[in-house]
Amino acid sequence: MGSTAVQLASKINMGWNIGNTLEAIGGETAWGNPKVTNDLIKAVKQAGFNAIRIPCSWNQYSDKATAKIQDAWLNRVKEVVQYCVNNDVYVILNIHWDGGWLENNCTADKKDSVNDKQKAFWEQIATTFRDFDQHVLFASANEPAVNNADQMDVLLSYHQTFVNAVRSTGGRNRYRVLVIQGPSTDITKTNSLMSSLPADRTTNRMMAEVHYYNPYQFCLMDADQSWGNMWYYWGQNYHSTTDATRNATSGEESDLNKLFVLMKKQFTDKGIPVIVGEFDAMRRSNLTGSDLQLHLDSRAYFLKYVVKQAKTNGLLPFLWDTGNGVINRMNNTVFDQKELDSLRSGAGL
Known part of the structure; x- marks a missing residue:
């Protein structure tokens, strides 16, 4: 347990989430994924990820x-964590959405x-x-819904309870x-609301x-809305000349750079490492031909750019x-x- 947070951060190259699995409501396989096996963890490690959330x-x-x-x-989760540690993979174990009992209740009336x-x-x-040794880290929550200073005060009480509870168990x-x-795990809100x-x-x-799912229209949006369209193309050299309404018009390289620098100044420059616990961009399956190729190239560039600028x-x-992302869990x-x-290139692997 000798490593400080900064020293531990220096050992992590790039991380991966076992999403829609141990947090699935209804059981580990309820959201369509198979049970986690040691072979999956081996495949993730071989792909270049040495940390798993x-x-x-x-x-x-x-x-x-x-x-x-x-x-x-408790024993099942411990088994999965052991798979990771046995493969020399760092682990972040959290309380995720979990029905929203914490995330949706950062309010004074629910505080106690x-x-x-x-x-x-x-x-x-x-x-x-x-x-477990220092390979295992604990995370207090996931995406706590916080939009103002009063809610932030409540969230900090939840985090303080987490810290106190963990430390009280000793060893x-x-x-x-x-x-x-951070509040809503949003960079702008974290910069403005989480002063301590x-x-x-x-x-x-x-x-x-x-x-980091910015811009939303490129990363997560799955249907056009009255206020705007889905975006398929991100990055200054990846805009479409034939499908211009699908080009990102904000949240591109310069905006990403500014946001990541905010976290550097607020935390990493002060000896507090920052986890970008989730990032991704949708793979658009409705496209064909040259549009699909441009989209896939753009998405690959986005993922590489996020990783590179994060590092x-x-x-x-x-x-x-x-x-259904980088690893096929049905056959590992x-x-x-x-x-x-793209991810490996961004991480310098």
């Missing part, structure tokens, strides 16, 4: 009266009840994973690196987390993958070699 649900496996998490579920559950869950999670958890999510991190009795063992500014990028092979090559 494990989005995880706990509430659905808990007693609603006592907040006791089922031993079977949410803190009670946050404390109960993290005492159990931290105790279960206490003997290696006294020194474990902990990851604190929770207090910690152990120094230099904290990271911040943001996510340049001391941020640690973790690709969001829901099972590379699904999209172009995507993987």
Whole structure:
């Protein structure tokens, strides 16, 4: 457990998410992915990722009266974490959306009840994973919905409860690196609203987390709206001359650069590493011919650019993958070699 957060960050090349799996409501396979195996983790490691973020649900496996998490579920998550550690892969284990009990309730009226559950869950999670070494990091939440200073104060109380609960379990958890999510994990909101991190009795063992799906119309938007169209083409050299309404008009290279520099100045320059816990851009399957090729080239460039600029500014990028992304989880092979090559190039691998 000897590494500070900065030293630990220097060991992480590039991360990957086991998305839509251990956080799936209804069970690990409920959202269409197979159970996680050691062979999957080996494939991810071989592809060049040496860190894995494990989005995880706990509430659905808990007693609603006592907040006791089922031993079977704690043991299953522990098994998956062990796969990662056995393969020399760093792990970020969180409480994900989990039905929204924390994320949707950063409000004064819910503050006490949410803190009670946050404390109960993290005492159990931290105790279960206490003997793992510094390969395992804990993350307080996922994308807590916060839009103003009052909500930010409530969120900080949830993060403080997380820190206190983990540290109270002792052992290696006294020194474990902990990851604190910004408001909505949005860079602009984090820069303006999160002026401080929770207090910690152990120094230099904290990271911040943001996510990056900007611009939304290129990364996530799946249907045209009255206020704007989906964008298929991103990057100054990847605009279409025949389909101009689908070209990004904001959120391109210069905007990304400015946002990542904000995180560098706010955190990394002060010795607090930043996790970009999720980033991705939709692969548009409705295109054909030269339009499809331009889109795929543009998407590959976007992914490479995000990773490269993240690394340049001391941020640690973790690709969001829901099972149909860079890795085919049905047979543990590379699904999209172009995507993987772009990511590896951005990371200098």
